[in-house]
Amino acid sequence: MPAPSRRSEAREGKMRPNRMREALRAGETTIGTHLHTTWPSIVELVGVTGQYDYVELSAEYVPFDLHGLDDFCRAAELHGLGAMIKLDQAPRSFLAQRAIGSGFQSVLFADVRTVDDARECVRVCRPDTAGVKGSYGAADRRNSYWGVAGTAEYVRALNEIVVVLMIEKEEAVEALDEILAVPGIDMIQWGPGDYAMSIGRPGDWYHPDVRAVEEVVLAKALAAGVAPRAEINAPEEADRYRAMGVRHFCIGTDMVILHDWFAREGRALRERLG
Numbered sequence: 001m002p003a004p005s006r007r008s009e010a011r012e013g014k015m016r017p018n019r020m021r022e023a024l025r026a027g028e029t030t031i032g033t034h035l036h037t038t039w040p041s042i043v044e045l046v047g048v049t050g051q052y053d054y055v056e057l058s059a060e061y062v063p064f065d066l067h068g069l070d071d072f073c074r075a076a077e078l079h080g081l082g083a084m085i086k087l088d089q090a091p092r093s094f095l096a097q098r099a100i101g102s103g104f105q106s107v108l109f110a111d112v113r114t115v116d117d118a119r120e121c122v123r124v125c126r127p128d129t130a131g132v133k134g135s136y137g138a139a140d141r142r143n144s145y146w147g148v149a150g151t152a153e154y155v156r157a158l159n160e161i162v163v164v165l166m167i168e169k170e171e172a173v174e175a176l177d178e179i180l181a182v183p184g185i186d187m188i189q190w191g192p193g194d195y196a197m198s199i200g201r202p203g204d205w206y207h208p209d210v211r212a213v214e215e216v217v218l219a220k221a222l223a224a225g226v227a228p229r230a231e232i233n234a235p236e237e238a239d240r241y242r243a244m245g246v247r248h249f250c251i252g253t254d255m256v257i258l259h260d261w262f263a264r265e266g267r268a269l270r271e272r273l274g
Helices: 006-011 019-026 040-047 066-078 092-102 115-125 152-160 170-174 176-180 192-198 208-223 235-244 254-273
Strands: 030-035 054-057 082-087 106-109 162-167 187-190 227-232 248-253
Touching: 019 082, 019 162, 030 040, 030 254, 040 054, 040 066, 054 066, 066 082, 066 092, 082 092, 082 162, 092 106, 092 115, 106 115, 115 162, 115 176, 162 170, 162 176, 170 176, 170 192, 170 208, 176 208, 187 208, 192 208, 208 227, 208 235, 227 235, 235 248, 248 254
Parallel strands: 030 054, 030 248, 054 082, 082 106, 106 162, 162 187, 187 227, 227 248
Antiparallel strands: none
């Protein structure tokens, strides 16, 4: 067997820094964007702009495979981007741990309803070790090749995974104080679509009653030391949230951007041609 190169020796035994954790710890503002594809070139397209701190793979809504998760993270790392993944409510454990193994350093859990749900979301991201008792064991995956799995550095990296919860169900709002008190919850994201649907107001995302609950949720999160993130579609929408004390934003969605362009430009061309 040939001797390892200096490059491989330098990589062996190293875990990548968690850029999102570093930003949270420093109290910095962060900007992300949503992608509905694991195609690495689209991740790179975001990266070369130099305007984003991380990319979110909105995996709850799209087909993907485990190879795609690896490729998504490789492309993000190439451009110094953090990577977040939004996951379905089931199977939380499998998807979260395989995503972390691929290199995602933040996991956004959808459809959280109870304090037990919140505890489980933290547990699947944390190491199975004394004093923590998460469920993530020593696994040789992309994030820990080679000779790192099970080490102190590996345990530290798992403890750094940024855990984000969707607060989007009526039950979650009712249990919010308990949920926010769960150790290991780093961020929350308000979900107006699901919330409006759960209270019998489907489609009323911007109803004053829904907006009022959103403001309570964000205020409680800030008071509990849990960072809220706002999803927006235009820069000016950030002003409302900044006035509340929000510092974390995710702007735009690739599918919406494409749909709007196709509709607008297709209509304009058809009208021009008669």
